[in-house]
Amino acid sequence: xxxxxxxxxxxxxxxxxxxxxxxxxxxxNGVWDFRHRTSTRNLFVPAYAGLxxxxxxxxxxxxxxxxxxxxxxxxxxxxxxLNEQQAVLHQPATPNFHVESTTRFTxxxxxxxxxxxxxxxxxxxxxxxxxxxxxxxxxxxPADKSLYFPGGWRDGESMWMQLCTQAHDDESTVLAHSDNxxxxxxxxxxxxxxxxFSRMRYAKPMxxxxxxxxxxxxxxxxxxxxxxxxxxxxxxxxxxxxxxNPAWDWQFIxxxxxxxxxxxxxxxxxxxxRCSRAEILAEYEKWAAH
Numbered sequence: 001x002x003x004x005x006x007x008x009x010x011x012x013x014x015x016x017x018x019x020x021x022x023x024x025x026x027x028x029n030g031v032w033d034f035r036h037r038t039s040t041r042n043l044f045v046p047a048y049a050g051l052x053x054x055x056x057x058x059x060x061x062x063x064x065x066x067x068x069x070x071x072x073x074x075x076x077x078x079x080x081x082l083n084e085q086q087a088v089l090h091q092p093a094t095p096n097f098h099v100e101s102t103t104r105f106t107x108x109x110x111x112x113x114x115x116x117x118x119x120x121x122x123x124x125x126x127x128x129x130x131x132x133x134x135x136x137x138x139x140x141x142p143a144d145k146s147l148y149f150p151g152g153w154r155d156g157e158s159m160w161m162q163l164c165t166q167a168h169d170d171e172s173t174v175l176a177h178s179d180n181x182x183x184x185x186x187x188x189x190x191x192x193x194x195x196x197f198s199r200m201r202y203a204k205p206m207x208x209x210x211x212x213x214x215x216x217x218x219x220x221x222x223x224x225x226x227x228x229x230x231x232x233x234x235x236x237x238x239x240x241x242x243x244x245n246p247a248w249d250w251q252f253i254x255x256x257x258x259x260x261x262x263x264x265x266x267x268x269x270x271x272x273x274r275c276s277r278a279e280i281l282a283e284y285e286k287w288a289a290h
Contacts, residue, residue: 003032004081009109010037011271015087016049017079018072027073028052029089030103030135036111036214036271042140043211043271045235045245050137051105051115051269053089056097057134057194058126059185068096072133097131098123115267121257128184132253134194137218138235138245142211145232145246149174150281151202158203160277164246165230171198173251174228176205181255193229194251202228206284209248210274217270218250219284224265227251 003016003024014033020026028049033042044050053072055062067074077091085107093100101119108114121131139145146164151157155177165172172193185195205226206219220226227250234247254263268287 002079004079004087006085006087006107008085008107009111011035011107011111011113012037013105013107013113015079015089015105017077017089018074023047024049027070029073029077031105031113031269034113034269034271036273038273039214040212043214043216045138045140045238048138048235050139052136052138053091053101053103053133054136055134055194056094056099056131057192058097058131059128059183060126061096062192063186063189064096071096072101093122096125097121098125099131099133101133111270111272113269113271115269116264117252117267118262118264119254120262121254121259124259126257129257130181130183130253130255131257132183132194132251134229134251135249136234137248139209139211139216139248141238141241141243141245142209143243144210145244147207147209147228147230147248149202149207149228150204151177151200153199153201155201156203157201161200161202163198163200163207163228163230165232168231168233169193169196172196172229172231174198174200174202174230176226177201177203179225179227181253183253193231193234193247193249194227204284207248208280213274214271215274215280216248217268217272217280217283218248219268219270219287220250221266222288225253225255226265227253
C-alpha cells in the first residue's frame with residue numbers, strides 16, 4: 001500500500017509515499033490530498049502534494065544533479081498505515097546525504113493534522129558542519145498567494161506581517177528573530193529558495209494562508225530550527241484558475257550535527273473555516289504550550 005485515505009472530524013487527508021498513482025506524480029510524498037468537509041477542491045495541487053519532503057542540503061553537494069537535489073523525492077520510502085488516524089513515512093539513509101528520516105502523521109478532530117519528524121545523519125558527509133531539510137506545499141490556485149505571520153523587521157517586533165514574494169528565489173526565506181546561524185555555500189552553486197532571505201523576521205514559528213472560505217495554518221513547536229519559505233509560483237501554472245500555484249514551504253536546519261544523533265521537530269497543520277487572527281493565535285498558543 002503506497003497511500004491511504006484518512007477521515008477524522010471535519011478533515012479528509014490522503015497520505016502517501018513518493019510513488020506515482022493515477023494522476024498523482026512520482027516524487028511527491030506526504031499529503032496527496034487535504035480537504036475540509038466544506039472544501040470544493042484539494043488544498044494542494046492534485047498532481048503534487050503538500051507537506052512534501054523535497055530537499056536535503058548542506059552547502060556542498062545538493063546541486064550535483066537532479067537526483068541529488070531532489071534526493072528525498074527520488075529515494076524510495078515506505079508508507080505504513082498505523083490505524084484510522086495515523087500513518088508513517090520512513091526513508092532509509094539516502095545515497096548522497098546519508099540522512100534517514102521518519103515522519104508520523106496524526107489526524108485529530110476537528111481539523112488538525114500533526115506531523116512528527118525525526119532524522120539521523122549516518123555519515124560524516126556534511127563538510128560545513130550543518131545540514132537542512134526542506135518541505136514544499138503546492139497550494140491549489142488561491143486568489144491570495146500570501147503568507148501571514150507574527151513578526152517584524154526589528155528584534156522583538158510581533159505584528160502581523162504579510163509575505164508574498166514577487167518571484168521565485170526572491171527574498172524567499174524568513175528566519176526567527178533569534179536565528180543568527182549563517183549558512184555558507186560552495187562558490188558558484190546555483191540559486192535556491194533556501195539561499196535567499198527576507199528582511200522580515202518571525203516572532204512565532206507559524207504562518208497562515210487563505211483559500212476559498214478556509215484558513216490553512218501551519219505551526220511548529222518553538223525553538224526547533226524552523227525557517228519559513230514562500231514562492232509565488234513554485235507549484236506551476238494553474239489553468240483552471242488562470243494563476244500560479246504558490247509554494248508555502250519551510251525548512252529545518254541542524255546547525256551543528258553529530259553522526260547517529262536523532263534530530264526532531266513537531267508541526268501542526270490546521271484547515272478550518274476562516275476565523276479571526278485572535279483565534280489563529282489561540283490555536284497556536286494552546287498547542288505550543290503542551
